[in-house]
Amino acid sequence: MAQTTELVKVVVVGGSFAGIATIQTLLSSIKSGHKNIQIILIEKRDARHHPIGSFRALVDAEFAKRVWVPYTNLFPKDSQHKIIQDTVTQVHHDHVVLASGQIVAFNYLALCTGSDNPAPAKFTVDSSKESMAITSKAREDLQKSKSVVVVGGGACGVELAGEIKNAFPDKKVTLIHSSQTLVDYPGYSSVLKAGALTHLRDLGVDVVLGFRAQIEGLDFQNSIQVASRTIVTPDGKTIESDIQFLSVGIRVNTSYISTLKPANNPSFDSSTLTHADSHQIKVQKTLQVIGFDNIFAAGDCADYSKVPTAAASGSIAPTIANNIIALEVAKSKRKGKPAKLSNPGWMPSVMLLATGPETGVTAMPLIGTKFSNSISKALKSKDLMIGMTNSSMNWK
Numbered sequence: 001m002a003q004t005t006e007l008v009k010v011v012v013v014g015g016s017f018a019g020i021a022t023i024q025t026l027l028s029s030i031k032s033g034h035k036n037i038q039i040i041l042i043e044k045r046d047a048r049h050h051p052i053g054s055f056r057a058l059v060d061a062e063f064a065k066r067v068w069v070p071y072t073n074l075f076p077k078d079s080q081h082k083i084i085q086d087t088v089t090q091v092h093h094d095h096v097v098l099a100s101g102q103i104v105a106f107n108y109l110a111l112c113t114g115s116d117n118p119a120p121a122k123f124t125v126d127s128s129k130e131s132m133a134i135t136s137k138a139r140e141d142l143q144k145s146k147s148v149v150v151v152g153g154g155a156c157g158v159e160l161a162g163e164i165k166n167a168f169p170d171k172k173v174t175l176i177h178s179s180q181t182l183v184d185y186p187g188y189s190s191v192l193k194a195g196a197l198t199h200l201r202d203l204g205v206d207v208v209l210g211f212r213a214q215i216e217g218l219d220f221q222n223s224i225q226v227a228s229r230t231i232v233t234p235d236g237k238t239i240e241s242d243i244q245f246l247s248v249g250i251r252v253n254t255s256y257i258s259t260l261k262p263a264n265n266p267s268f269d270s271s272t273l274t275h276a277d278s279h280q281i282k283v284q285k286t287l288q289v290i291g292f293d294n295i296f297a298a299g300d301c302a303d304y305s306k307v308p309t310a311a312a313s314g315s316i317a318p319t320i321a322n323n324i325i326a327l328e329v330a331k332s333k334r335k336g337k338p339a340k341l342s343n344p345g346w347m348p349s350v351m352l353l354a355t356g357p358e359t360g361v362t363a364m365p366l367i368g369t370k371f372s373n374s375i376s377k378a379l380k381s382k383d384l385m386i387g388m389t390n391s392s393m394n395w396k
């Protein structure tokens with residue numbers, strides 16, 4: 001597809017941790033001289049969701065107002081950059097196709113489309129108003145309930161159970177997890193995993209391990225259920241609840257990739273671009289999608305992140321911007337010589353589990369796993385990093 005302008009068009013799909021980090025790094029490069037770059041953000045939502053704050057938003061109506069941040073101030077006023085609110089449905093080697101039918105050409109593409117978790121962690125509806133309504137309804141139902149079951153003891157399940165128990169200490173909260181260890185991700189210490197369990201039990205959450213609860217009708221799409229239920233574990237324990245939350249499963253957003261083929265190879269099998277199990281896009285260490293020099297991917301949707309975190313997404317994605325600039329510099333100044341591309345630096349395995357504004361468990365390199373509430377509060381629990389997201393969006 002022919003370019004109609006001399007601007008180098010960089011299309012970023014997805015305006016969250018990875019997409020915004022890519023854009024901020026590009027904006028810095030533009031400021032320092034690379035003026036001919038136009039950034040086009042394509043984002044399906046009308047505002048940026050800050051998922052780290054989702055469970056505080058569930059229990060605190062005031063906090064809920066803060067977890068949707070407008071895109072209004074992202075780009076400087078009157079700049080050549082633009083935001084298109086639409087969903088990318090197809091990716092081709094030099095253009096993307098949107099749900100509206102619009103075609104957007106690019107010189108470079110950054111795929112930062114992340115992942116979905118069951119509501120109220122993330123949302124499958126796109127409008128912020130509808131998403132907020134889901135959270136408000138769940139809050140009302142939660143307030144009326146006496147006993148709560150959370151299914152799934154990953155980081156989300158631990159935080160959800162903790163936030164609920166912290167906000168409603170009189171409610172009976174039970175966390176049911178299929179394996180014997182909470183937050184059982186690779187690369188994290190057993191001290192953290194055991195610590196999460198002790199911490200939740202100290203808060204008063206009843207944690208049931210080694211039991212895969214199957215609750216009829218509770219699934220990814222219907223992840224909040226208001227029903228009076230009695231669950232009996234294999235060893236005869238009875239768990240009563242009148243509201244249930246599913247906190248299991250992560251789905252990466254990469255279905256658009258099935259149309260991507262090299263320009264000269266129409267018979268190319270696009271299914272080789274993603275992993276069959278995780279559906280994450282396969283990228284090189286330069287974050288280029290395998291076989292495509294001008295297409296990059298980072299964040300939860302790409303396989304560079306072994307554990308999907310905002311910390312990893314935000315720290316890796318600037319490499320996309322740096323490599324786009326390196327490719328442009330090579331084109332203009334060092335004809336014939338390959339660009340000097342970089343790889344993301346070392347990515348620390350950081351895990352901060354917040355279980356209320358004052359409490360949490362922290363695992364970080366150098367300081368190790370800490371159960372000090374003051375450390376958790378300072379690093380995450382107090383405002384759930386909403387300030388960091390606001391500042392990346394130039395929002396006060």
Ligand SMILES: Cc1cc2nc3c(=O)[nH]c(=O)nc-3n(C[C@H](O)[C@H](O)[C@H](O)COP(=O)(O)OP(=O)(O)OC[C@H]3O[C@@H](n4cnc5c(N)ncnc54)[C@H](O)[C@@H]3O)c2cc1C
Nearest residue numbers: 014016017018044087088113114115299300308309310311
């Ligand atoms: C409750 C909760 C708490 C968490 N706490 C932490 C924490 O404390 N620390 C941490 O590091 N991580 C945390 N995480 C994980 C973190 O939120 C994710 O790893 C992070 O959101 C991934 O960022 P991303 O930019 O890759 O994608 P996402 O944040 O998933 O964003 C993807 C963006 O792309 C858009 N999009 C998707 N598909 C399309 C399309 N086809 N067209 C246009 N736009 C599209 C979406 O609307 C969205 O804006 C938490 C997650 C949850 C759910």
